[in-house]
Amino acid sequence: xxxxxxxxxxxxxxxxxxxxxxxxxxxxxxxxxxxxxxxxxxxxxxxxxxxxxxxxxxxxxxxxxxxxxxxxxxxxxxxxxxxxxxxxxxxxxxxxxxxxxxxxxxxxxxxxxxxxxxxxxxxxxxxxxxxxxxxxxxxxxxxxxxxxxxxxxxxxxxxxxxxxxxxxxxxxxxxxxxxxxxxxxxxxxxxxxxxxxxxxxxxxxxxxxxxxxxxxxxxxxxxxxxxxxxxxxxxxxxxxxxxxxxxxxxxxxxxxxxxxxxxxxxxxxxxxxxxxxxxxxxxxxxxxxxxxxxxxxxxxxxxxxxxxxxxxxxxxxxxxxxxxxxxxxxxxxxxxxxxxxxxxxxxxxxxxxxxxxxxxxxxxxxxxxxxxxxxxxxxxxxxxxxxx
Ligand SMILES: *Cc1c(COP(=O)(O)O)cnc(C)c1O
Numbered sequence: 001x002x003x004x005x006x007x008x009x010x011x012x013x014x015x016x017x018x019x020x021x022x023x024x025x026x027x028x029x030x031x032x033x034x035x036x037x038x039x040x041x042x043x044x045x046x047x048x049x050x051x052x053x054x055x056x057x058x059x060x061x062x063x064x065x066x067x068x069x070x071x072x073x074x075x076x077x078x079x080x081x082x083x084x085x086x087x088x089x090x091x092x093x094x095x096x097x098x099x100x101x102x103x104x105x106x107x108x109x110x111x112x113x114x115x116x117x118x119x120x121x122x123x124x125x126x127x128x129x130x131x132x133x134x135x136x137x138x139x140x141x142x143x144x145x146x147x148x149x150x151x152x153x154x155x156x157x158x159x160x161x162x163x164x165x166x167x168x169x170x171x172x173x174x175x176x177x178x179x180x181x182x183x184x185x186x187x188x189x190x191x192x193x194x195x196x197x198x199x200x201x202x203x204x205x206x207x208x209x210x211x212x213x214x215x216x217x218x219x220x221x222x223x224x225x226x227x228x229x230x231x232x233x234x235x236x237x238x239x240x241x242x243x244x245x246x247x248x249x250x251x252x253x254x255x256x257x258x259x260x261x262x263x264x265x266x267x268x269x270x271x272x273x274x275x276x277x278x279x280x281x282x283x284x285x286x287x288x289x290x291x292x293x294x295x296x297x298x299x300x301x302x303x304x305x306x307x308x309x310x311x312x313x314x315x316x317x318x319x320x321x322x323x324x325x326x327x328x329x330x331x332x333x334x335x336x337x338x339x340x341x342x343x344x345x346x347x348x349x350x351x352x353x354x355x356x357x358x359x360x361x362x363x364x365x366x367x368x369x370x371x372x373x374x375x376x377x378x379x380x381x382x383x384x385x386x387x388x
Contacts, residue, residue, distance in 0.1 A: 009359030054254025078201035085227030101342035130159035157292030158301025167196025186260030209256030281371030305352035
């Protein structure tokens with residue numbers, strides 16, 4: 001059987017061949033393999049220059065200052081650094097933290113650790129369409145609130161949050177705002193010159209870069225966000241993130257973000273077209289529910305539940321396409337999605353949720369194959385289903 005059609009871009013993307021070509025130039029003796037911290041010879045200095053060019057590319061995509069970018073091993077570490085880092089410098093009296101029930105585990109699991117460490121945490125409920133109402137954030141603020149963490153685009157439903165509205169509220173109250181932008185960077189415009197966001201997490205492998213590298217934006221102007229590091233060592237990244245910089249991964253992330261800046265608008269328009277074609281093809285089956293907001297969603301994610309069919313049964317019936325149930329991270333535990341549960345979805349919608357996610361290399365033919373295979377499988381399974 002040929003490789004299945006890949007429609008799981010929200011879990012990870014393939015590395016763009018242009019990015020891979022750059023990455024391999026920073027590994028071997030004939031490449032720029034030096035340690036960027038070795039300032040005594042050209043090997044190190046060339047590597048350091050490459051790191052700074054990459055930093056400028058990543059910053060440019062956000063209209064940020066390169067000095068505001070801290071390299072990390074991914075968005076998980078960036079989230080950990082932001083949350084632990086801010087809460088650690090806010091010992092008494094500010095120990096309250098606000099997030100939402102629909103966040104990624106890379107925020108929610110940090111919250112559990114923060115709670116054990118004595119932080120008070122409020123979890124905002126989403127509306128049934130997945131959006132967090134800014135009013136709910138305003139109502140949850142307390143005099144001792146230090147930090148709010150809310151994601152930009154949800155990785156399961158693709159719902160886009162109004163981070164500008166969140167930031168307007170946090171600014172007014174002198175509270176810091178962290179945004180997990182792993183699913184939105186390079187897909188939606190992000191302008192740190194105008195967005196009232198203080199910390200923002202990025203990942204390379206959701207944007208055609210390699211796994212194992214990401215960055216945290218840390219605002220320096222007008223106010224400098226203070227953070228306590230997670231890692232201590234060689235003092236890299238202004239002491240905020242010790243460890244030898246992985247030049248090859250950083251250069252690759254820089255190239256991936258540079259390409260995204262050039263191609264984002266056209267690419268998102270194409271992806272939206274394929275996503276709409278997939279939706280139009282599947283909705284004809286009847287008994288199809290869209291999990292998420294009908295308009296305020298990213299182009300590449302379509303989360304659907306098919307009445308009377310569990311996601312597991314459907315996935316087993318469509319080996320021709322690679323999709324996921326809920327999110328890859330929650331499907332490990334085989335638990336129904338915490339995101340859909342928080343949105344108040346019925347049991348059948350939680351059990352039946354399948355996430356289709358499209359990207360740069362998706363073709364019209366991929367979509368036609370997906371519509372045909374899913375439609376046939378849904379009809380077959382429904383015919384077998386005892387529940388009418
Ligand atoms: C993928 C993802 C992460 C984790 O990013 P890594 O770089 O894999 O650590 C965090 N948050 C969201 C919203 C994601 O989609």
